[in-house]
Amino acid sequence: MKIDIALKKEIDNSYEVHIGTLEDIHIDAKVAIITNPKVSGLHLHYLLSKLSAKEIYIITVEDGESFKTLATVEKILNNLFEHKFNRSSVLLALGGGVIGDMTGFAASVYQRGVDFIQVPTTLLSQVDASVGGKTGVNNNYGKNLIGAFHQPRAVYIDPHFLSTLDKREYSAGIAEIIKMAVCFDKDFFEWLEKADLHDEAQIITAISRSVKTKAMVVSQDEKERGLRAALNYGHTFGHVIENETAYKKYVHGESVAIGMMMANELASRLGLMKSDEEQRIKKLLLKYKLPVAYDIQDTEAFYEAFFLDKKSLDSKITFIVPHNIGGVELKNDIDKDIVMDVLNTYAGTVRV
Amino acid sequence: MKIDIALKKEIDNSYEVHIGTLEDIHIDAKVAIITNPKVSGLHLHYLLSKLSAKEIYIITVEDGESFKTLATVEKILNNLFEHKFNRSSVLLALGGGVIGDMTGFAASVYQRGVDFIQVPTTLLSQVDASVGGKTGVNNNYGKNLIGAFHQPRAVYIDPHFLSTLDKREYSAGIAEIIKMAVCFDKDFFEWLEKADLHDEAQIITAISRSVKTKAMVVSQDEKERGLRAALNYGHTFGHVIENETAYKKYVHGESVAIGMMMANELASRLGLMKSDEEQRIKKLLLKYKLPVAYDIQDTEAFYEAFFLDKKSLDSKITFIVPHNIGGVELKNDIDKDIVMDVLNTYAGTVRV
Numbered sequence: 191m192k193i194d195i196a197l198k199k200e201i202d203n204s205y206e207v208h209i210g211t212l213e214d215i216h217i218d219a220k221v222a223i224i225t226n227p228k229v230s231g232l233h234l235h236y237l238l239s240k241l242s243a244k245e246i247y248i249i250t251v252e253d254g255e256s257f258k259t260l261a262t263v264e265k266i267l268n269n270l271f272e273h274k275f276n277r278s279s280v281l282l283a284l285g286g287g288v289i290g291d292m293t294g295f296a297a298s299v300y301q302r303g304v305d306f307i308q309v310p311t312t313l314l315s316q317v318d319a320s321v322g323g324k325t326g327v328n329n330n331y332g333k334n335l336i337g338a339f340h341q342p343r344a345v346y347i348d349p350h351f352l353s354t355l356d357k358r359e360y361s362a363g364i365a366e367i368i369k370m371a372v373c374f375d376k377d378f379f380e381w382l383e384k385a386d387l388h389d390e391a392q393i394i395t396a397i398s399r400s401v402k403t404k405a406m407v408v409s410q411d412e413k414e415r416g417l418r419a420a421l422n423y424g425h426t427f428g429h430v431i432e433n434e435t436a437y438k439k440y441v442h443g444e445s446v447a448i449g450m451m452m453a454n455e456l457a458s459r460l461g462l463m464k465s466d467e468e469q470r471i472k473k474l475l476l477k478y479k480l481p482v483a484y485d486i487q488d489t490e491a492f493y494e495a496f497f498l499d500k501k502s503l504d505s506k507i508t509f510i511v512p513h514n515i516g517g518v519e520l521k522n523d524i525d526k527d528i529v530m531d532v533l534n535t536y537a538g539t540v541r542v
Numbered sequence: 543m544k545i546d547i548a549l550k551k552e553i554d555n556s557y558e559v560h561i562g563t564l565e566d567i568h569i570d571a572k573v574a575i576i577t578n579p580k581v582s583g584l585h586l587h588y589l590l591s592k593l594s595a596k597e598i599y600i601i602t603v604e605d606g607e608s609f610k611t612l613a614t615v616e617k618i619l620n621n622l623f624e625h626k627f628n629r630s631s632v633l634l635a636l637g638g639g640v641i642g643d644m645t646g647f648a649a650s651v652y653q654r655g656v657d658f659i660q661v662p663t664t665l666l667s668q669v670d671a672s673v674g675g676k677t678g679v680n681n682n683y684g685k686n687l688i689g690a691f692h693q694p695r696a697v698y699i700d701p702h703f704l705s706t707l708d709k710r711e712y713s714a715g716i717a718e719i720i721k722m723a724v725c726f727d728k729d730f731f732e733w734l735e736k737a738d739l740h741d742e743a744q745i746i747t748a749i750s751r752s753v754k755t756k757a758m759v760v761s762q763d764e765k766e767r768g769l770r771a772a773l774n775y776g777h778t779f780g781h782v783i784e785n786e787t788a789y790k791k792y793v794h795g796e797s798v799a800i801g802m803m804m805a806n807e808l809a810s811r812l813g814l815m816k817s818d819e820e821q822r823i824k825k826l827l828l829k830y831k832l833p834v835a836y837d838i839q840d841t842e843a844f845y846e847a848f849f850l851d852k853k854s855l856d857s858k859i860t861f862i863v864p865h866n867i868g869g870v871e872l873k874n875d876i877d878k879d880i881v882m883d884v885l886n887t888y889a890g891t892v893r894v
Binding site: 191192193194195196197198199200201202203204205206207208209210260264267268271272298299300301302303321322324326329330331332334335336337338339341394398401402405408409412413 | 543544545546547548549550551552553554555556557558559560561562612616619620623624650651652653654655673674676678681682683684686687688689690691693746750753754757760761764765
């Protein structure tokens with residue numbers, strides 16, 4: 191005998207991303223702000239001047255990617271239980287991608303799901319991580335391997351927060367902006383070539399355009415069964431670089447910048463990208479002092495490391511290769527030889 | 543500036559519940575069977591005789607409610623990473639509610655979500671827990687406080703597994719069947735009064751009818767924003783009893799049976815249930831040797847304990863009270879005095 195459990199339904203997870211000076215936020219519930227000591231010292235006062243809620247409680251976790259773990263999420267959850275947060279309560283992430291990813295994951299599992307709000311304070315999280323509902327933590331096997339798709343209730347992006355970012359972190363965010371343009375938006379790329387993203391009006395334009403692009407991608411493929419994987423352009427190579435350098439030499443956006451150049455090299459060898467387009471991307475990355483080269487010590491080990499990545503646990507690696515500027519292709523059938531040729535280009539020869 | 547993230551879409555989480563002798567199951571993916579040593583010893587061989595997949599791997603976790611924790615889920619996840627399970631892999635829960643809840647939760651967070659299949663081996667999980675997508679673990683603050691709504695891909699209910707259940711566990715499952723009938727289905731209740739659930743054909747009928755009722759409830763209210771909470775009939779009181787007796791004196795269905803009688807007493811005092819209906823429910827519970835009384839030592843402490851339950855973290859307790867047999871009401875505005883009257887009825891006076 192068969193019984194059908196009918197769960198075909200329309201679900202509305204839509205939300206708004208607010209870009210500009212933080213407006214007043216009123217929440218008719220108990221709110222837990224999740225942040226870290228550094229961000230709290232710089233920006234909590236400003237947020238609190240804009241936020242009203244039934245009750246506000248602050249949870250501070252340690253700063254850094256190495257604390258983005260299930261153990262930290264469990265601490266957040268225990269704190270919420272201790273202070274009797276309920277199913278109507280709201281979590282608010284004040285910080286960069288690490289804080290946002292953990293807050294979203296905690297919200298997704300606390301009593302089987304509560305709402306959360308993103309207030310990203312780094313350029314990287316403003317243009318990318320805060321939008322789209324990917325949440326999660328790292329473990330010994332890799333980055334973001336445990337998590338959930340859990341969309342925020344709203345995102346507030348305020349350029350005010352960027353004033354305290356150091357130059358490298360700021361440029362790292364620009365790398366993700368360039369990523370969006372190369373993959374999806376040629377006009378935007380051309381605008382970027384002329385723009386100065388250290389100008390406040392222009393960075394707001396760039397953030398808005400990146401978020402709009404991300405919105406388009408996420409609304410078409412929320413759970414990354416296809417198109418959304420294109421946002422990993424630069425990341426397949428970048429993750430290996432981050433791992434090899436123990437997350438110390440480069441910040442995330444920097445390794446993505448190098449990874450984009452490697453993906454461009456691959457695209458070029460596949461006949462998908464012309465040399466002058468590669469050069470234009472390189473020039474744009476260099477304009478913001480992003481690294482474009484990396485000395486691979488052991489190309490075979492570098493290749494093997496692809497298979498440790500979540501996206502390749504099924505023994506195939508999906509490479510995201512731009513098809514000229516403004517287009518992108520996902521390829522999971524590229525011969526090892528071709529990839530090794532790319533890696534060899536970076537072995538002991540490339541210097542910038 | 544505002545940007546809309548449009549995520550309004552039709553989602554189909556529908557699935558089939560198969561009831562009867564286990565048919566051949568073919569899965570075109572790598573499968574991890576999650577089970578415990580006891581169930582494995584009794585039933586793994588039988589399951590393996592019916593299951594074919596690309597690869598099959600067995601993960602055994604310790605037996606019992608006290609191991610339904612985030613730590614055990616993390617062990618399962620690490621095991622999956624260690625053995626290179628990917629996003630297309632499938633988890634299969636072979637066991638009772640504890641195994642099903644943990645397997646479902648592990649599936650919901652492994653790489654942000656993989657499919658899972660329920661093969662419930664206890665009557666309790668066959669008629670209730672295996673259907674509906676509630677997954678999760680306990681922690682120091684209470685039961686099922688961390689989790690997710692994650693629907694299985696399919697459920698296979700085979701009465702063959704029930705032959706090894708001891709009598710108390712079997713009766714505990716019957717308590718949940720009676721729960722369904724009292725809340726939603728008067729005809730079913732009347733059928734139960736005449737039935738013998740130790741007969742295989744009749745237990746299959748009872749399971750099917752319970753699952754159909756659950757399917758109706760879950761399809762109307764997957765995330766328990768209203769109607770689905772009615773399935774907690776007997777549980778508000780029952781959870782306190784379980785806690786007070788440290789999960790040792792009663793199995794879950796037994797404390798639910800007592801809890802139903804307490805809820806009936808409350809319904810009666812609210813004028814929602816006639817005395818003869820209370821007696822019919824009591825008679826049916828006693829027919830399967832389920833407990834219907836509990837000696838409350840400290841009624842004030844018992845009342846306070848309601849507020850530790852997840853469903854009352856917002857300082858209001860929702861009581862589920864039957865409205866005659868076949869109907870149910872959710873009430874969160876019952877005066878403490880009336881509840882205390884009910885509890886006092888059970889304090890040192892009731893014996894069976």
